[in-house]
Amino acid sequence: xxxxxxxxxxxxxxxxxxxxxxxPHTRAELAKATGLARSTIAARVDQLLTLGLIVxxxxxxxxxxxxxSQFALNPSGRVVVAADLGASHATVAITDLTGSVVxxxxxRMPIANGPxxxxxxxxxxxxxxxAGVGRDETAVAAIGIGLPGPVEFSTGRPVNPPIxxxxxxxxxxxxVREHIDVPVLVDNDVNISALGERSVAWPGADDxxxxxxxxxxxxGVVSSGRLQRGAQGIAGDIGHVRVARGSDVPCSCGxxxxxxxxxxxxxxxxxxxxxxxxxxxxxxxxxxxxNGSLEAIQAVRQAGRDIGEMLTVAVSLLNPRVIVIGGSxxxxxxxxxxxxxxxxYTRSMPLxxxxxxxxxxxxxxxxxVLGASMLAVEHALEPxxxxxxxxxxxxxx
Amino acid sequence: xxxxxxxxxxxxxxxxxxxxxxxPHTRAELAKATGLARSTIAARVDQLLTLGLIVxxxxxxxxxxxxxSQFALNPSGRVVVAADLGASHATVAITDLTGSVVxxxxxRMPIANGPxxxxxxxxxxxxxxxAGVGRDETAVAAIGIGLPGPVEFSTGRPVNPPIxxxxxxxxxxxxVREHIDVPVLVDNDVNISALGERSVAWPGADDxxxxxxxxxxxxGVVSSGRLQRGAQGIAGDIGHVRVARGSDVPCSCGxxxxxxxxxxxxxxxxxxxxxxxxxxxxxxxxxxxxNGSLEAIQAVRQAGRDIGEMLTVAVSLLNPRVIVIGGSxxxxxxxxxxxxxxxxYTRSMPLxxxxxxxxxxxxxxxxxVLGASMLAVEHALEPxxxxxxxxxxxxxx
Numbered sequence: 001x002x003x004x005x006x007x008x009x010x011x012x013x014x015x016x017x018x019x020x021x022x023x024p025h026t027r028a029e030l031a032k033a034t035g036l037a038r039s040t041i042a043a044r045v046d047q048l049l050t051l052g053l054i055v056x057x058x059x060x061x062x063x064x065x066x067x068x069s070q071f072a073l074n075p076s077g078r079v080v081v082a083a084d085l086g087a088s089h090a091t092v093a094i095t096d097l098t099g100s101v102v103x104x105x106x107x108r109m110p111i112a113n114g115p116x117x118x119x120x121x122x123x124x125x126x127x128x129x130x131a132g133v134g135r136d137e138t139a140v141a142a143i144g145i146g147l148p149g150p151v152e153f154s155t156g157r158p159v160n161p162p163i164x165x166x167x168x169x170x171x172x173x174x175x176v177r178e179h180i181d182v183p184v185l186v187d188n189d190v191n192i193s194a195l196g197e198r199s200v201a202w203p204g205a206d207d208x209x210x211x212x213x214x215x216x217x218x219x220g221v222v223s224s225g226r227l228q229r230g231a232q233g234i235a236g237d238i239g240h241v242r243v244a245r246g247s248d249v250p251c252s253c254g255x256x257x258x259x260x261x262x263x264x265x266x267x268x269x270x271x272x273x274x275x276x277x278x279x280x281x282x283x284x285x286x287x288x289x290x291n292g293s294l295e296a297i298q299a300v301r302q303a304g305r306d307i308g309e310m311l312t313v314a315v316s317l318l319n320p321r322v323i324v325i326g327g328s329x330x331x332x333x334x335x336x337x338x339x340x341x342x343x344x345y346t347r348s349m350p351l352x353x354x355x356x357x358x359x360x361x362x363x364x365x366x367x368x369v370l371g372a373s374m375l376a377v378e379h380a381l382e383p384x385x386x387x388x389x390x391x392x393x394x395x396x397x
Numbered sequence: 398x399x400x401x402x403x404x405x406x407x408x409x410x411x412x413x414x415x416x417x418x419x420x421p422h423t424r425a426e427l428a429k430a431t432g433l434a435r436s437t438i439a440a441r442v443d444q445l446l447t448l449g450l451i452v453x454x455x456x457x458x459x460x461x462x463x464x465x466s467q468f469a470l471n472p473s474g475r476v477v478v479a480a481d482l483g484a485s486h487a488t489v490a491i492t493d494l495t496g497s498v499v500x501x502x503x504x505r506m507p508i509a510n511g512p513x514x515x516x517x518x519x520x521x522x523x524x525x526x527x528a529g530v531g532r533d534e535t536a537v538a539a540i541g542i543g544l545p546g547p548v549e550f551s552t553g554r555p556v557n558p559p560i561x562x563x564x565x566x567x568x569x570x571x572x573v574r575e576h577i578d579v580p581v582l583v584d585n586d587v588n589i590s591a592l593g594e595r596s597v598a599w600p601g602a603d604d605x606x607x608x609x610x611x612x613x614x615x616x617g618v619v620s621s622g623r624l625q626r627g628a629q630g631i632a633g634d635i636g637h638v639r640v641a642r643g644s645d646v647p648c649s650c651g652x653x654x655x656x657x658x659x660x661x662x663x664x665x666x667x668x669x670x671x672x673x674x675x676x677x678x679x680x681x682x683x684x685x686x687x688n689g690s691l692e693a694i695q696a697v698r699q700a701g702r703d704i705g706e707m708l709t710v711a712v713s714l715l716n717p718r719v720i721v722i723g724g725s726x727x728x729x730x731x732x733x734x735x736x737x738x739x740x741x742y743t744r745s746m747p748l749x750x751x752x753x754x755x756x757x758x759x760x761x762x763x764x765x766v767l768g769a770s771m772l773a774v775e776h777a778l779e780p781x782x783x784x785x786x787x788x789x790x791x792x793x794x
Binding site: 241 | 556
């Protein structure tokens with residue numbers, strides 16, 4: 001788990017770390033282990049019981065009318081809504097508090113339809129999915145949303161998103177909370193994909209770089225176990241880094257030689273078309289590679305080298321444990337990774353690559369929705385956020 | 398302050414955040430503000446009093462034999478030893494718990510003299526400085542040391558340091574503690590320079606990149622207010638990133654076109670010599686620039702562009718608030734910064750540079766020693782480290 005103050009010994013956060021092991025604990029144990037006052041523990045436990053996040057556990061030794069003395073996390077006591085709202089398709093999932101998906105729906109839903117249309121679809125889909133598993137909105141602890149553009153995380157508003165007409169500065173949490181009034185966390189889809197991939201495949205990796213290669217190219221940076229968003233929340237926007245070989249290739253941003261103009265799905269299709277090969281989209285390129293097209297394989301491998309060039313700087317700067325390659329173009333498999341590895345292992349200092357893994361995404365197309373779940377779960381279980389506000393919202397229902 | 402779990406509300410760390418405001422607090426206030434049990438607070442306060450980190454504050458209303466009820470941080474109650482052990486010179490300072498220098502000494506001391514010679518000098522210098530300000534070793538809360546090479550932070554051992562013969566895997570903390578038995582923190586000098594610079598000039602910047610340009614080129618990365626060391630502690634080792642224009646320039650690492658082979662002080666001197674200008678070292682280049690040599694100014698500006706090329710990737714990846722340029726070559730002033738800014742502002746996306754500052758180091762040659770102090774102070778004030786071990790060490794004296 002990442003991306004939240006995770007509670008040193010003595011903090012209320014530590015209380016959760018203890019409870020999240022799933023085993024039963026007594027109030028006295030919790031007080032002793034955290035150093036918190038008995039009164040603080042008692043108040044917190046009551047709040048968690050009210051919210052359904054923990055449940056009393058039957059005490060074998062206890063008979064008669066005594067109140068329950070042990071408590072454990074109740075992973076299915078509450079759920080979160082996780083949404084990955086992509087350029088052309090959208091996915092909504094209901095997960096429990098461990099991030100396990102209990103229901104999921106994907107639909108064609110272009111982000112360019114604008115925030116109200118897309119978010120209304122999301123709210124409807126969430127309600128349908130909840131009904132399908134016999135729950136309702138009161139079971140939802142938080143909502144996590146991934147969007148295909150830069151997001152100011154503190155406010156949940158997109159900031160100058162290039163492919164999201166109508167979304168600039170739109171108050172996503174405000175709109176959603178008018179329909180389902182729980183905390184709403186919004187982040188860039190690549191950022192949360194790093195969280196999703198980490199939870200699925202690299203739970204112990206505190207320094208992880210997730211690179212999405214699709215229509216665009218972006219990265220999610222996890223350092224010291226935390227998602228790093230940078231000063232304005234746009235850390236990882238690497239699509240317009242200059243690549244040496246591409247000095248004459250124009251990019252939609254107005255510059256030339258950008259990584260995205262050389263190594264994205266559309267750029268690869270363009271390269272192949274220039275050689276007389278029919279390829280309109282990145283998906284066509286993936287298909288060509290799978291069918292053994294030598295030209296497509298060579299183009300993909302070169303794209304890997306271009307991405308690798310940028311990654312040598314990332315490896316030197318961040319010394320990651322693992323670089324995960326995801327996004328739709330990662331489906332070409334080893335050819336892209338081979339190009340990346342070729343450059344990273346040739347150009348990096350030995351110590352930095354000694355234990356560095358460069359791996360294909362295991363979460364695949366579900367990295368973002370699983371990351372959205374992580375974002376919501378972490379928020380829901382963060383003690384600072386189990387505030388009177390939530391309690392009030394619950395009691396008002 | 399950075400680089401330590403800094404205590405969310407409810408943690409013992411928060412107790413320190415409260416005390417470090419310098420104002421007096423009562424036990425009751427501390428218990429209320431932290432949510433910690435009265436008994437926990439009482440034990441912690443006693444420990445801090447014993448260690449001299451806090452002092453009783455006279456209570457105006459209190460007369461007679463009542464025990465003191467208010468406490469405040471005692472910045473000069475204890476000191477730390479901070480050392481910057483460089484390639485050719487070494488600096489040792491004594492600072493108080495706010496990082497203010499109370500005594501300092503610099504001497505010619507090549508790191509290549511080996512660990513025992515250099516560290517013995519450091520211990521002697523620290524003792525002399527302590528005596529000079531009327532203190533002794535019992536006043537020392539911790540020692541922070543910066544070294545000019547990669548260090549495994551968790552053990553304090555250098556790892557394959559290229560310019561430090563005899564230091565590889567040497568147990569620096571173990572050796573020092575045989576002479577002054579307090580916690581010893583060791584880190585790469587560029588990493589701690591980022592901490593030193595931040596404390597001096599950018600206390601509010603949670604995302605800061607410090608780039609040292611001297612005989613070598615390296616970076617210290619602060620993200621989300623924490624120094625990032627990466628999976629093996631070598632984050633920021635950017636000297637051997639490839640620069641586009643230098644594909645035929647050989648580097649000591651065996652590759653060609655490395656940033657260090659093009660933009661370091663020795664590289665600039667070499668470039669100027671090739672044009673028939675007398676320059677043996679980076680210092681000569683600085684002198685030439687200060688004397689208005691057009692060739693030297695052009696070479697420095699080009700070095701700035703080379704560094705800027707690497708920094709465009711860093712800006713996209715980390716979205717820093719500020720990039721600080723330090724190291725001996727930063728003394729050339731605006732010419733180096735102009736080259737860096739030229740490339741970074743031309744090649745980065747507008748949002749990433751909208752509020753990005755690219756500034757010369759204010760801490761200058763003292764960045765590393767001030768950072769070593771920060772490292773030691775943070776450790777000394779971190780509650781987890783005010784352990785029975787220190788208490789035992791103190792009581793055994």
